[in-house]
Amino acid sequence: xxxxxxxxxxxxxxxxxxxxxxxxxxxxxxxxxxxxxxxxxxxxxxxxxxxxxxxxxxxxxxxxxxxxxxxxxxxxxxxxxxxxxxxxxxxxxxxxxxxxxxxxxxxxxxxxxxxxxxxxxxxxxxxxxxxxxx
Numbered sequence: 001x002x003x004x005x006x007x008x009x010x011x012x013x014x015x016x017x018x019x020x021x022x023x024x025x026x027x028x029x030x031x032x033x034x035x036x037x038x039x040x041x042x043x044x045x046x047x048x049x050x051x052x053x054x055x056x057x058x059x060x061x062x063x064x065x066x067x068x069x070x071x072x073x074x075x076x077x078x079x080x081x082x083x084x085x086x087x088x089x090x091x092x093x094x095x096x097x098x099x100x101x102x103x104x105x106x107x108x109x110x111x112x113x114x115x116x117x118x119x120x121x122x123x124x125x126x127x128x129x130x131x132x133x134x
Contacts, residue, residue, distance in 0.1 A: 005029045006129065009036075010074050016061055017069035023060045032057060035129075038105065038112045044070060044134065072133040077104070087125045091115055102133045 009026050016024035026032060028050065036048045036059060046060040062070045078084045086094075086106070094104065094115065104115040108126035118124050 004080050005032050006035065007076055007079075010076055010130065013059070013061070013071065013074060016059075017071060020063075020067070021061065023058050025056045026059055028055050028057050034112050035105070038114070042114065044132070070134060072101075073131075074133070075131045077128045077130055084128045085126065086128050088119065088123065091119045091125060102131065104131050105129045 005027050009032055012024050012026045026036075033050065036045065036057065039045045040047060044062065046062045048060065049058040051057065064070060086104075091104075091106075106113050106115060106118050106126040106128055108118055108122070108124045110118075110122050110124055112129075113122065113124070113126075118126065
């Protein structure tokens with residue numbers, strides 16, 4: 001386990017999808033809980049269960065009807081050593097460039113948001129955490 005829990009979460013999810021597991025354990029932190037709630041809200045994962053006694057979270061994964069993983073790829077953009085911030089201009093450029101199946105997750109003043117929400121609904125910018133391709 002590293003000190004950067006978001007990177008550990010991405011690795012756990014990628015490995016679980018490759019192994020066709022129905023759930024996986026991830027480390028517990030406030031950022032992870034907010035991130036998983038966002039994934040649940042947009043329908044990427046089935047659910048998650050926070051263990052009160054232990055220091056982990058169970059994440060129940062979602063698959064397509066043909067058994068393929070719902071997440072095609074998930075890539076870390078900002079790292080602890082190099083933070084990447086985008087303004088509204090950069091968000092709109094990447095919104096036009098990528099299809100609707102690809103979006104970014106940003107940490108903004110309004111909380112964690114997808115790039116679509118940040119650009120179209122709230123009109124805020126922030127730190128780009130990851131790129132998610134569904």
